[in-house]
Amino acid sequence: MSNTKDFIVEELKNQIAGFKTEVKEQTVGTVIEVGDGIVRISGLSDVMMSEMIEFKSADNRQDTPNEAKNQVYGVVLNLEEDSVGAIVLGNFESIKEGDTVVSLKKILEVPVGDNVVGRVINPLGEALDGKGKLDTDKFYPIEKIAPGVITREPVNKPVQTGIKAVDSMIPIGRGQRELIIGDRQIGKSAIAIDTIINQKGENMKCVYVAIGQKESKIASIVAKLKEHGAMDYTTIVLTGASDPASLSYIAPYAGCAIAEYFLDKGEDVLIVYDDLSKHAVAYREISLLLRRPPGREAYPGDVFYLHSRLLERSCKLSKQYGGGSITALPIIETQAGDVSAYIPTNVISITDGQIYLEPDLFYQGNRPAVNAGLSVSRVGSAAQIKAMKKVAGKMRLETAQYRELAAFAQFGSDLDEETIQKLERGKRLVEIFKQDQYEPLPVAKQVLIFFSAISGLLDSVPVEKIRQFEKDLYNYADTSGENVLNEISEKQEIDKNLEEKMKKLVNDYKDTLDYLLKDDISKN
Amino acid sequence: MDITPKQYAAALYDSVKEKKKNNLKAILKEFVKFLAVNNDILKSEKIILEFEKIWNKKNKIVEAEIISADVLDKPTVKLLKEYIAKLSGAEQVFSSQLVEKNLLGGVVVKYGDKIIDGSLKTRLNNLKEEMIK
Numbered sequence: 001m002s003n004t005k006d007f008i009v010e011e012l013k014n015q016i017a018g019f020k021t022e023v024k025e026q027t028v029g030t031v032i033e034v035g036d037g038i039v040r041i042s043g044l045s046d047v048m049m050s051e052m053i054e055f056k057s058a059d060n061r062q063d064t065p066n067e068a069k070n071q072v073y074g075v076v077l078n079l080e081e082d083s084v085g086a087i088v089l090g091n092f093e094s095i096k097e098g099d100t101v102v103s104l105k106k107i108l109e110v111p112v113g114d115n116v117v118g119r120v121i122n123p124l125g126e127a128l129d130g131k132g133k134l135d136t137d138k139f140y141p142i143e144k145i146a147p148g149v150i151t152r153e154p155v156n157k158p159v160q161t162g163i164k165a166v167d168s169m170i171p172i173g174r175g176q177r178e179l180i181i182g183d184r185q186i187g188k189s190a191i192a193i194d195t196i197i198n199q200k201g202e203n204m205k206c207v208y209v210a211i212g213q214k215e216s217k218i219a220s221i222v223a224k225l226k227e228h229g230a231m232d233y234t235t236i237v238l239t240g241a242s243d244p245a246s247l248s249y250i251a252p253y254a255g256c257a258i259a260e261y262f263l264d265k266g267e268d269v270l271i272v273y274d275d276l277s278k279h280a281v282a283y284r285e286i287s288l289l290l291r292r293p294p295g296r297e298a299y300p301g302d303v304f305y306l307h308s309r310l311l312e313r314s315c316k317l318s319k320q321y322g323g324g325s326i327t328a329l330p331i332i333e334t335q336a337g338d339v340s341a342y343i344p345t346n347v348i349s350i351t352d353g354q355i356y357l358e359p360d361l362f363y364q365g366n367r368p369a370v371n372a373g374l375s376v377s378r379v380g381s382a383a384q385i386k387a388m389k390k391v392a393g394k395m396r397l398e399t400a401q402y403r404e405l406a407a408f409a410q411f412g413s414d415l416d417e418e419t420i421q422k423l424e425r426g427k428r429l430v431e432i433f434k435q436d437q438y439e440p441l442p443v444a445k446q447v448l449i450f451f452s453a454i455s456g457l458l459d460s461v462p463v464e465k466i467r468q469f470e471k472d473l474y475n476y477a478d479t480s481g482e483n484v485l486n487e488i489s490e491k492q493e494i495d496k497n498l499e500e501k502m503k504k505l506v507n508d509y510k511d512t513l514d515y516l517l518k519d520d521i522s523k524n
Numbered sequence: 525m526d527i528t529p530k531q532y533a534a535a536l537y538d539s540v541k542e543k544k545k546n547n548l549k550a551i552l553k554e555f556v557k558f559l560a561v562n563n564d565i566l567k568s569e570k571i572i573l574e575f576e577k578i579w580n581k582k583n584k585i586v587e588a589e590i591i592s593a594d595v596l597d598k599p600t601v602k603l604l605k606e607y608i609a610k611l612s613g614a615e616q617v618f619s620s621q622l623v624e625k626n627l628l629g630g631v632v633v634k635y636g637d638k639i640i641d642g643s644l645k646t647r648l649n650n651l652k653e654e655m656i657k
Contacts (some may be wrong), residue, residue, distance in 0.1 A: 019651055023642040025611065028634075043637035082530070 029084065029101045031055070037092050037244040038289045039074065041084045041101050047071035050143060051076050052104040053086055055095050059351035066258065071076060073124070074101070075108050075250070078290050085290045109139035110121040110254045120222060120236045123247050128238055141252055141259040145356035146312035151316040159327050162198030162440020163191060165370040166431045168392040168450060169399075170355055173383030174268050175316025175325035179347055181332045181339065182357030187368050188331045190437050191355065192272040193221060195329065197228045198440035199270060205262045205300075206234040207271040209255035212248045212278035215240045215433060224438060256313050259326050263315075266322035271314070273332035276307060280343045297342045307343075310349050353377035366434060373398055385492040388443060391450040397431065398454065402426020416419035421459075428458045431466035444488040445474055448502060451494070457506045460517045473509055481505040532559070533574035533655055537582065542560050588616035588635040593644070650654040 029043030039055075047053070050286070055072040064077070074095060078085025088095065111125035113136030120129040123142075127134060155173030172178045180188045196206045210218050218238055225231045237255040239247045252273050259269040273279070280303055287300035295301050307330075314328035330351065332344050335360065350356055362369035381389070405411045405423055409415060432453055435441070449470055452458050461469045477485055484501050491498065510516060539551055559565050580587065590601065590606050605617045612635060629644035 016651070016653065019654055023640060026639050026641065027637055028639045029637055045637050 023215065027103050028460075029053075029103075031095060031097055031099045031101060033099060033149050034092060034095050035289050036090055036285075037246050038286065039086050039088060039095060039101075041086060041090070042082065043056055044076075044084050044101060044103055047076050047079070047103045048107070049079060049095060050107055052106055052108050054102045054104055055088070055173055055427050056100045056102060059231070073104075075246070076165070079284070081487065084153075087249070087286055087451075088244065089250070089388070090244070092244065104486055104492070107141045107143065108250065108259050109141050111138065111329045112140045112258050113138045116235045116258055117233060118235070120218075120238055120491060122243075123239060123251040123429065125254075138261070140261055141446060142253040142257050143309075144260065144313065146309070147315045147317060147321070150320040151317055152315050152442070155316050155325075155379050155383045157268075157325075158380070158439075160196070160198055160443050161191070161195040162442070163194055163370075164435055164441060164446050164449070165368055165372070166191065167443065167446055168398050169372050169390065170353065170375045170376060170377040171380035171384040171388070172327065172329075173380045174327050175314065175382075176353070177311050177314045177328040177330065177351040178237060178377060178380070179330050179332060179351040181334060181344060181348070181354050181355035182336055182369070183337055185359045186359060186362050187437070188333070188357060188516075189217075189221070189274055191357075191368055192274060192331060193224065194195050194438065194440045196225065196234055196270065196272065197230045197438060199233065200229060203268060204233065205259070205267055206230070207237065207259050207269065208234060208239045208274050209252050209271065210245070211239055211251050212241050212272065212282060213238070213274065213354055228438065245282040245285040248279060252276070252279055252310050256326070260313070263317065263326050264322065266324045268324060269326045271326060271328050272328040273310075273328065275333050276347060277333045277343050280306065282463060284475070293439060303343070304346050304350075307347055311350050328333050336424075352379050360461040361411045364511055366430065368433075368435060372396070373403070385443065387447045387452075387492055387494045388487055390494050391454055394454045395450055398425060399429050402429060415455060420515075424455070424459060424463075425453075427463045428461070428466055429453055431463060432470065434467060441474075442485075442489070442506045444485040445477065447488050448477060448485065448505075449473070449493070451499075451502050452506045455503065457503065457510070460510070462517060463516060465515055469513075473506065476509045476512075477505060480508075527562065527564065529570035532564070532567065532571045533578055536575055536610045541582070543627050577636055583610070584615040585652070586612045586617050586635050588617055588619045588633060589622060590619050591622045591624050591627065591632040591634070593623070593629050594644075595623055596621065596631070604631065604633065608633060611640075612636070612638075 027044055027046055030040040032038035034041050041053075044053070052077060053074045056073060072088060072090045074086040074088045076084055077273060078084045105372070110123065111134050111449055114138045114350070115134060119127060119131065119134065121134065122128055125134055127367050155175045157174045159172045159174055160177070161172060163165055170178070180191055182188050192208070196208060200208055208221070215238075218236065218240075222231070222236060235258055237251055237258065239251045255271055255273070259271045264270045280299060283303065284299050285304055288294060288298065292300045311328055311330060314326040316325040317323055330347060332347050334344055335341065339345070339356070356371045357369045358371040358376040359369070361371060385391070401422055402425070405419060406426065409419065432449055452473075458466065458469070484498070484505050487498055487501070488494075536555055539555070540548060558570065578630065579585070586608060586611050588605070590596070590604055596604075601619065601621070601651055608619075609615070609617050627645050628642040628648070630642045630647070633640040
């Protein structure tokens with residue numbers, strides 16, 4: 001017993017002997033005004049822009065219980081002639097006029113590292129999932145200048161979203177920034193989540209940044225990701241709808257800093273910003289409180305730079321610089337389909353293309369409701385695998401023709417043979433593009449079904465049976481056509497030989513069915 | 525455009541520096557008249573504050589506040605003053621003293637927006653935090 005006591009005393013002595021205090025000159029200021037999440041400070045004469053500051057309220061100096069002693073930090077955003085404007089990261093209710101503020105002489109940083117994977121954290125790196133503190137000693141600044149021209153290279157590897165409509169018509173490359181835009185409740189997040197789920201085994205780290213989202217929604221997303229084993233490579237940065245605007249404002253930058261850690265290790269990262277319209281609103285709130293002049297839609301003048309500097313940090317680095325990439329999927333919510341509002345037009349012009357989701361399609365049951373005409377991918381086709389490129393080119397053309405004919409055919413019933421055939425083909429293509437949520441499809445299967453469609457193998461399948469047929473075909477291919485699927489994913493190209501094999505596989509399967517249309521011409 | 529107290533103070537300083545004492549009265553009278561014409565008499569308090577700041581800065585004067593647990597003797601205060609002068613590069617240091625028992629020991633020196641915390645209380649707190657870690 002006394003042994004233990006001696007040890008404790010000895011250890012204590014060592015600790016105290018090793019403890020040296022240093023008296024340092026510190027710069028302090030006093031709070032002169034507290035607003036909703038912002039403070040105005042006098043003093044702090046040599047503070048830097050976006051430097052971290054610490055609030056020391058009078059209460060904290062007394063012997064208050066530990067939980068109340070939680071330190072409150074802030075970030076300097078305004079440097080004025082006789083005052084400093086700052087945002088409070090956290091609970092601003094405990095800050096009072098006259099409180100002391102100390103500058104910490106460092107730019108705002110977030111903890112990064114391999115340990116953040118699988119966690120749900122807030123933008124300051126505090127755990128929100130009840131799994132305890134983040135165990136990492138590496139920090140990255142949340143604001144960083146994007147990689148320059150010489151460090152980059154064009155996208156050359158695809159991101160497989162697992163969504164047929166996207167992978168075929170709007171392909172995304174690693175390092176691309178592809179905007180997902182549409183009204184509320186139309187499946188924008190669903191596309192992003194499916195993409196994350198599909199990254200299993202693709203050697204990709206994922207960061208999902210939820211900005212001002214309902215916590216219930218995030219809880220269900222986390223549960224879904226866990227269910228599909230996607231949390232093994234995903235980090236979630238969350239600011240809830242009730243968190244202060246300052247946290248929402250820094251959330252995407254914090255998420256990007258986490259992604260940059262993996263980028264520096266030469267890894268590929270996918271980052272989803274859900275959504276940037278809420279981010280712009282949070283920034284508008286902060287700017288107006290800091291009395292910056294409002295511009296169009298009351299957004300401050302630098303709202304374009306707000307998003308451009310964030311999205312510019314997505315990149316594909318060349319081999320000499322590690323070869324990593326950050327692919328960004330920003331999400332923008334439009335009001336009643338108005339893509340010409342301020343924030344949507346800004347982000348459309350910054351990104352390398354957009355996936356436009358349309359309410360009409362959604363309510364017709366075409367889900368995901370991707371509008372193929374208005375959606376583009378400006379660089380992604382360079383990264384598409386050859387097999388997909390071959391089938392997708394024809395698909396795109398045929399769908400476009402179908403849309404035109406369908407609008408025209410509404411007026412008359414007398415149509416010639418060719419037109420009817422095109423319409424029938426188009427109907428089947430539309431059916432194929434339908435896909436359930438949380439069911440991303442491997443690229444080999446996508447190639448198989450698209451190939452079947454454009455080579456007319458599906459013409460004998462009734463339209464209402466297409467989805468059933470598709471599902472069963474995959475099952476059939478999994479059991480008896482495995483080598484064909486493997487060949488597609490290995491070769492990534494369709495040659496004559498493979499073409500025949502695919503045709504045979506589909507026809508073999510069709511022979512087992514009894515619901516085919518009689519006038520099957522495609523077999524000849 | 526409104527004239528800010530800072531601008532008033534700067535102007536006042538420029539007009540009074542290197543002037544003899546008997547001229548000052550006339551200058552000040554003119555200055556107050558000018559304030560009255562501009563309806564800025566209410567700003568006078570702020571102007572005085574700003575003027576003091578400018579005056580101190582130009583003449584390298586620092587006003588410091590020394591807070592200690594006990595009343596300090598004269599040699600210690602003199603040492604502290606010299607120390608502050610060295611740190612801030614000032615030529616003259618005016619100091620005021622304050623006694624605050626809960627510092628336990630040591631001193632806290634404040635000047636401008638700088639603070640040097642050498643109190644026993646802070647050191648004990650730091651030790652406490654170090655031990656918790």
